[in-house]
Amino acid sequence: MNTAVMTASAERSNAPKKPIYLDYQATTPMDPRVLDAMMPYFTEKFGNPHSRNHEFGWEAEEAVETARRQIAEVIAADEREIVFTSGATESNNLAIAGVAHFYKDQRDHIVTLATEHKCVLDTCRHLEQEGFKVTYLPVKQDGLVDLAELEKAITEKTVLVSVMAANNEIGVIQPLAEIGALCRAKGAFFHTDCAQAYGKIPLDVDAMKIDLMSISGHKIYGPKGIGALFVRRKPRVRLQAMIHGGGQERGMRSGTLPTPLCVGLGKAAEIAKNEMAAESARLLKLRDRFMKAINGKLPEVFLNGDLTHRLPGNLNLSFAYVEGEGLMMGIKDLCVSSGSACTSASLEPSYVLRALGVEEELAHTSLRIGFGRFTTEAEVDYAAERIIEAVSKLRSMSPLWEMAQEGIDIKSIQWAAH
């Protein structure tokens, strides 16, 4: 081998492969161990888990029940409390609408947060049209719920409080145990959307007095198209089913279970549980390394949401004076997402950032950067370098940056909104 070839291959091994995926809150790649566990259930072990009369059915049923146990163990639940669904959106719909409908003669009020995922907010809006009352609580500047406000909002008519564990945009972790205690004291059920938190942070349904919990497969290196809903048995939570049919999942969700997907979710849950502590520590280290690099080179970068009560793999940063989508175009070998209006169909910037009181001009400059299981140190270093470079270049051509350097207060200008 000649020197030139050796140098080229050495360079190749050090440089991270591009594009670099830094959007782990959107979705995650499947862990190869999960895929391995699933494979036999597509072909030779294809039985219907509800077939009670033959070997193929028994084999599939056993696999599904093992998965159910693996999923329950992550949150210290009983496997009989796990209902398989198509994903966290269905779980959230089933939990909120299902409970509201079942108890509607006794209680008709729901409390949730302004920063919840769209599928929670939209379900609540839908229930409002049916006559339910919904309180959308604001959050504090750090993205966390004000417990005193929450306590005030829960009345004897409140059937359900739905508060997410970790936010999908800003990663902040709500005080679940405190919320659970408030709900239990007032006789309201506590539902938490754990699509982002399950398998990432310690969760205990008894210690946190959680009555319903939504779980997603594809956020934890499992397959897309599968999720679960934890439904407490003691004291029992009842819900009205949305999908009717053969009465599977104890009547709460009919339909033949997708055995390979169930197995995948189970395996993903097991891996997440076993590796949670080590993986959290590793991600925190990567995040700190990234922030240190950014803060060392770029002034006026603002973190959205609390830093300590936060998923270890999440950052949401506003790079003042640089518009988010323009920035994303400038770092096209990095896959991140933006809170800027330009990347969404609506013309409004992120409603989550707005709920934190982040001003619109700063909301337009935000990026969500998500690190995960397959993120390497070399990728983090490269990403920081590219972002520093792009932000510096775009600031040098930003009229707002120029004004800021000249000491002109941007708020003093009469802007013509368009």
Next chain:
Amino acid sequence: MAYSEKLIDHFEHPRNVGALDKNDPGVGTGLVGAPACGDVMKLQIKVNAEGIIEDAKFKTFGCGSAIASSSLVTEWVKGKTVDEAATIKNTDIAKHLALPPVKIHCSVLAEDAIKAAIEDYRKKRA
């Protein structure tokens, strides 16, 4: 969203980034858009004694399409008379860069920026 090669070229190699002396009587400055809406363009033209735009500079806070639109118009206005520059239409900008429908407002803003710069220049001359 797939952008055209021309758009990407203007975004990655923007022409005429910078500033002209806004107090120069031959310089017209246009500042349009709003930070809260996610785009602000500053376009400046320098007009010589013959009424020809001999230089143009821009700075833009915005998405790639906004940056490309403003870069493009600085190229287009150079060498034109003020009256000729005033006839540049957003539809020409949108067509040249093949802007997707959701980005048409970027070309509108670029047209507004030219008009604002010309208006400022004329005010100074009046």
